[in-house]
Every structure is written in C-alpha cells, then in structure tokens.
Amino acid sequence: MPFGLKNAPSTFQRLMNTVLSGLQGLHCYIYLDDCILYSADLSSHIDKLKLVLERFRQHNLKLQPDKCEFLRREVTYLGHVITDKGVSPNPEKVRAIESLPAPKNPKDVKSFLGLVGYYRRFIENFSKITKPLTSLLKKDVSFHWTQEQELAFQTLKHKLISAPLLQYPDYSKPFILTTDASNYAVGAILSQGEIGKDKPIAYASRTLNKAEGNYSTTEKELLAILFGVKTFRPYLYGYQFKIVTDHRPLVWLFNVKDPGSRLMRWRLKLEEYNYEIIYKQGRLNSNVDTLSSINRKHIKYHVNEIKSA
DSSP: OOTTOTTHHHHHHHHHHHHTTTTBTTTEEEETTEEEEOOSSHHHHHHHHHHHHHHHHHTTOOOOGGGOOOSOSEEEETTEEEESSEEEEOHHHHHHHHTOOOOSSHHHHHHHHHHHHTTGGGSTTHHHHHHHHHGGGSTTOOOOOOHHHHHHHHHHHHHHHTOOOEEOOOTTSOEEEEEEEOSSEEEEEEEESSTTTOEEEEEEEEEOOTTGGGSOHHHHHHHHHHHHHHHTHHHHTTSEEEEEESOTHHHHHTTOSOOOHHHHHHHHHGGGSEEEEEEEOGGGOHHHHHHHOOOGGGOOOOEEEEOOO
C-alpha cells in the first residue's frame, strides 16, 4: 500500500481485522502492522502462532524477519513494555519526553499534553497536575509561562520517569477502588491486594466542570466514586469489590432514607454493583489523595472503618 494516502491506515486496519477475524481477543491483537500473541504456556503459544501464521499464508501476507520477535517474556508494544508481571511505559519514549524543552506557545502545550496523556493511566493525579497547563489553552487567555506551569511541566516528567509497574487484573481476587475528591478534581485507583499493600492496576482522574465545582464536599466525594466505578466498569461489573474513601459522611449517605435528590440519584446508580464501603482516614489514604488533591436485588452495603494505631 502506498504511503501518503488519507485512508491508508483505516484500509490496512480493516484488512488485518478481516485476516485475523475470530482470532483477535482470543489469541492475538493487531494494530496496523503490529501483531502481538499471548499465551499461558509454551505449548499453547506455539499452537496460536501456527494459527496466525497460517492466516497470513492464506492471504499471501509476508513478515519481515528482522522485525519479528518470538517466544519472548518481555516485548515492546505500542509504547509500552509488556512482561509477565505487568505493563510499564517504554523507557525510550519516556526519555524522548524527558528531553522536551518547555512549551513556547499553546500549540507546544497541546503537543506535550498529547504525549504525556497517552500514559495518563500510569500517572497519579494527572488531571490536577495538568490544570496549570490546560488553563493556558482557554480562549482569551494570554500565554504566560510562570513558575506554576514550570512546576506542572517538570512534575509530569518526573511522574512519568518513576511510573509504577501496573499489574494485570486477577478476576479470582476482589478489586479495590480507592477514590478521593478535591475542589477541582476527582481521582480513583483500581488495585488488588491487602488494603495498604495493594498494587495498582490503573489510575484515573479528571477535573471538575464549573457546576461540579460548586458541589458540596460530600457530593464531590460521591462523584469521585461514580467516576471511578464508571471508568473501571469492565473490571467491576459483576464482581464484588471494595470502595475505600476518606470521607466519613459517606457512611451516613448509605444509611439515611432520603439524602436529597442528587445524592439519591447517584446512590441509585450504584445499586447495580456489589460493593463494600470502607472508611479510611485521610492520612492513611495517601495513595489517592494525591490523585484528586491533585444477586442484585439483595445487594448489601457494608461500611467498615480503618483507624490508625
């Protein structure tokens, strides 16, 4: 396929989807010309490899040997390093971002945010950290690079350099959704393990709009829970999980009969999930504090408290 055609990427992707129809999501994934196979053991991996190669042969597609890697425990794929332990950003891409100079205009800011935004699930408190930068993109705002923007710029680089290894979800174990809210952002962490020693699967955060910024503290905290549940719905729906919050009034929310129209509507949205609410003091809930301060008919709600020694 010649380079430069406007519809070339979508046409090529459609071809690969057709070639590997029935195999994607079960044995492999394909993004344009990047194909990755995965398996639990060597025997099944070889069987899957035979299936994929046979499809390529049937459609007269050829592979370039020096661009292929076989039987690897660690591979680089779409800007990520994927191992049997988890996923992390590609160090080469991180170094490229680390060497970027400070933006000189709004276009540079957009470019930088686009690059780091690709790895936002690795960065705690992404939305809060980027707020000084996104404020430069508003209409009728003069571009002034101040100490606040420089701090956000360097913080994002540092967060990306020290990004944690995100582990794979284990559906045989319960999930933990830790949430928190600040005056202008909400955040959530999906993790697994013992509370306090749990390991992250993904981070998520977003800034509040003008109306949400006027919500009460309790409303913001519940909004953070709704945001986390919606973001991680594919992991949480149909499974029992724990919601960890540092906002004690939420304990009241799930016991009062008439909490108010907005809170009632939000509480009803959570009734399709099977969860347990755990109160954890803010100083013990430091993981997500940085994020924002930066049988269904018989669902039972449990509220526990974790106190410091």
